[in-house]
Structures are given as structure tokens and as C-alpha cells.
Amino acid sequence: MNQCQHYGQCVFEAPDNFKLNDDDKLEYVAEAPDSERDNIEAAVDVCPMQAIRIVE
Amino acid sequence: MPEANPAAPVVIVGAAMGGLRAAESLRRSGYTGAIRVVGEELHAPYNRPPLSKEVLATDVTHEAVAFPSRAEMGDVEWMLGVRATAVDLDAHTLTTDDGNVQEWRALVIATGLRARRLDFAPIAGRHVVRSLDDAMALRAELTPGARVVVVGSGFLGCELSATARKLGCAVTIVTPSAEPMMRPLGDLVAKEMRRRLTDEGVEIFSGVTVAAINGETSVESVELSDGRVIEADVVIESVGSHCNIEWLEGTNLDVSDGVLADNAMRAVTTDGIALDDVYVVGDIARFPNPMFDDVARRIEHWNIPTDTGKRAGAVLAAHLADDGSFADVVAKPFAPMPSFWSNQFEIKLQAYGLLGLVSDDDIRVLEGDLTEQAAVGYYRDDRLVGVLGIGMKAALLPYRKQIAEGGA
Known part of the structure; x- marks a missing residue:
């Protein structure tokens, strides 16, 4: 549980940080700038697996 | 109708995902006044999809499925383990099963469904x-x-x-x-x-x-x-399930199937009037989605409590701010993409749109092979209104875009 299953919902909320590649695997930017915070928080909300954590 | 007491809290009835998102959205939209969430379950809001899978298969606790608590939610008051029994929309009061009668400044209806x-x-x-x-x-x-x-x-x-x-x-x-x-x-x-x-x-x-x-x-x-x-x-x-609407009996809200709301998630009366201080979110909300048409529907998909909770919070915050922004916020387009997932054995289903709108003749395989991996299209009047992936994910994204743009 709480592990990415590559549903890709984060991609729509924070497209600069999350991407679903052609193999259905998720790629993401591990260290995002502060300016992306709102988008990433929205991505946290929509992850069905609740797999995204923001670590300060 | 008497004015609501501006010192009273916004009361959110229902402490699951929809109620949580409405509270978060109120804070993020700049509302700094009191918020109280009233919920029947003793648990703080948690994610339900694991209930049919991981929670049954492993020794999972509430902590593992609870939604993370955000800093801005620190002063939100949680009244858990109490059930709403009645509401008076004129007096702006809520009655709960512990005998308490409380005032509210605005009300959010998020009581969801219960199992039949x-x-x-x-x-x-x-x-x-x-x-x-x-x-x-x-x-x-x-x-x-x-x-x-x-x-x-x-x-x-x-x-x-x-x-x-x-x-x-x-x-x-x-x-x-x-x-x-x-x-x-x-x-x-x-x-x-x-x-x-x-x-x-x-x-x-x-x-x-x-x-x-x-x-x-x-x-x-x-x-x-x-x-x-x-x-x-x-x-x-x-x-199946029943909508938890019994506590709304005696009000003039339209509760013929869930609770009717407009596209701003404002509750709508049987006279067709949208109330600026009563909102509906989550599974119980029957609302129109312009992505498809102007028919109000209840949508029991996982993303809907979050999308409607955020929308209701933003609109209500603008109403309470009384700073002239309300009409603009209400007029902002709100057309959430229905999405769902289902894992059964190694079968991974993922869908966008409203698959249930179409008849059997209008379902066709778009890519792949049904017995292995496939993308399946659901058409209404030759427009794509839904797509289902069986083991396919990234391949669905162009179809999702097509649905969002009206399906042509």
C-alpha cells in the first residue's frame, strides 16, 4: 500500500514534476522548486494510492 | 429568512474525504474563520479503496489509510462520533444525536452513502x-x-x-x-x-x-x-447503497436522488433556488457537469469528493469574503473528469469519463486485444464520453483529452 501503481493522476495536477512514460511507468522530479508546491499538493490529493509524500 | 450569525462556524457534516477537502479548500481560499467538521465515524478521514484489498489481506491500521493532515488544518475542530439528526435552514442550526443544537454560518453537506x-x-x-x-x-x-x-x-x-x-x-x-x-x-x-x-x-x-x-x-x-x-x-x-439524507428531512432541499446542487456545488431547493450558504460535496451530490451535458448526476467515483470538495470550498470562501469576487468564482468553469480504478487479481482497470451513459452498441475496442491488454471506447451520439483501459494506462491519455474536449 502507499506505493505508486502508475495511475498517472499526478500528471494532470503537476505536469512539470510527474510524467507517465510509454511503458506505463511514472517518472518524477524528486527535488521540486517551491514554486511548484501548490501543484504538487494537488497531486498528493489525487493519488489513488496516496503514494506521494512532501518532505521538507 | 433570518441572517446567519457571522461568528458561528462553517459546519461541515460528514468527516470523510469530501468533508476534508472542503475544509482544506476553505482555508486555501483564504477563509480564516471557524470550521467545524461533524462526523459519525470515530476515525479521522481515510482512503477507502484499500478497504476491499490491502486492509482485508494485511494487518493494516487506521494510520496507514488516513489522509495526511495539513498544517493549515490545525485549528479545524473535529466533532467525531456524532450523527446529524436534523437541520433548520432558516434558523441556521444543526441538531446531532447527542442532543446538541449548534449554529452555523454556512453548511456543507458531505454525509455520503451507507451500504444497503x-x-x-x-x-x-x-x-x-x-x-x-x-x-x-x-x-x-x-x-x-x-x-x-x-x-x-x-x-x-x-x-x-x-x-x-x-x-x-x-x-x-x-x-x-x-x-x-x-x-x-x-x-x-x-x-x-x-x-x-x-x-x-x-x-x-x-x-x-x-x-x-x-x-x-x-x-x-x-x-x-x-x-x-x-x-x-x-x-x-x-x-449498492443509500444516500444519508434522513437528517435533511423537513428542509426544502431537493433530495430526490442524493442532494441536488448547481455547478458551483450550492444546494438547490425544490423551487430551483441555489443557496449561497449551503453546499453539497462527494457521493451524495447530484450536480451538472458541462463536460457531458446539463443533466445533474451523482457520480460515485473516487475523484469526485476531492473535486467537488475543492470547488465548494472555493465558492463558499468567496461568498464569506464578501469582497466582490463571488460572481467570478461561481462563473469559473467546473467540469471534473470522472475517473476510477479497479484492481482484481492481476487485472488493472482504469477509466475516464462516464461509461454508463452509453448503450452496448456504442462500445468498441480502440486498441489492443480484450483478452490481453486493451483500450475500450464508450460513445454517445458518436462522441467519446468514456474510455476504459484493461492493463493500459499511458495509452488512455489522448482519449482522456478527447473526452475533456467534448469527445469529437
């Missing part, structure tokens, strides 16, 4: 899965070799069947439908899902209902409408 039960004697071994406590109660009984009858073949019933089978139970689905997940997915895909579930060892009795559940103190067998009798230790009832 079959109408038989309450003996041990009968279960539903809606809440975390439900899932934990069932977990202890899903032991290897247990004979499990699942009544109903929607997504929940099929997921529960898969989990029980993986735990070593003997599983039989009993359903009035011709095929499992027939209504949401249509005949073509449902037939393929029957094949896959059957291959995994799930027995499916379709076109039948439950005539009786036999057993003195605990379940011994299930008698079907065609006379067959299935020996059973556990019966799981996944036969």
Missing part, C-alpha cells in the same frame, strides 16, 4: 464493506478454506471476491446481472471479465437473487431464487 443491506435476520457471518471498521470485522473471517458468498457483482463485489480468493477462500458471486460489472462496463467487457474471474477460480451464479440466508446464530448456507443452496461461512453483501 439484504433484508434477512442479523446473524454472524453477514458483512458489508463501507467503513474501516467493516473491513476489519471481515478480515478475521477470510481464512483459507472459508466458504464466501459475495452478493452483487459491481466493482466492490468483484474486488472483494478477488481478495477473498487470493486469501485462499472458496468464493461464489451471486448476482442478478447477466455478467459481472455489466452496468458500469457494458456487455462486451463484462463477458471478458467473467472469463478472467472464472479463470482465477471465482464461481459466478448470474441472473439470480438471494432468497434466504440460513443459519441459527451464524451463516450456514445461502438459498438462491432458483432453488439452489450454497453452503457458506461468510456472506458479503455488496448490493
